[in-house]
Amino acid sequence: MIDSKKIIVALDYNDSEEVSKFIDSIDPSLCRLKIGKELFTKYGPKTIQEFHDKGFEVFLDLKFHDIPTTVYKACISAFSLNVWMLNIHLSGGYDMAIAAMKAKKDCQSNSKLIGVTALTSLTDDDCLRIYGCKRSDQLKRLKDIALDANVDGFVCSPYDIDILRVKNKLFVTPGIRTDDKVNDHYKAITPQEALKLGSNYLVIGRSITNSL
């Protein structure tokens, strides 16, 4: 049996009624919620307040990636929403990651700030084309940035944990499937297998939201 607090439901909806219907059917003691670009762009911070009012902890998944000053200011705004977790793209570089960590310090925030490594949609060929190296090499480069900036953990594929593994960092993993669909992830995995590989939190979208 999986500890349900390890489950983060990805609310990839663009309709607030559908979201309300979904969250009214689940118990905040059983999971956390992830709000991403689709929902946040349409409905904004008030959605986070609604989730908080219903007792849910929220992962704000906006994957900030910009010049350091802009990311600093965006993180200040995000931390002020009292989200449980927030993320940046580690490929924005060391200075950008440090700027995000400074925002956390300046807000005296207890939110977790985690770094996206190579997206779970990217194959070795994609990584070669974008970064000029294999997926595993890109992961090592991003791991160094994460450790130097001392972010709280990683967003990565469960299959990448082996390369990224380090003490006291969180591993938040999308690409989880309870059926045999892969959709746009380079490889999918079951919740049980992801936990065995060291995942601390499972980001699950369509396998849950399409099943209700």
Ligand code: C5P
């Ligand atoms: O529906 P599914 O379970 O595939 O949803 C995966 C979720 O994880 C999506 O909200 C997607 O934006 C997110 N994701 C992520 N980081 C990645 C890959 C996917 O946050 N590297």
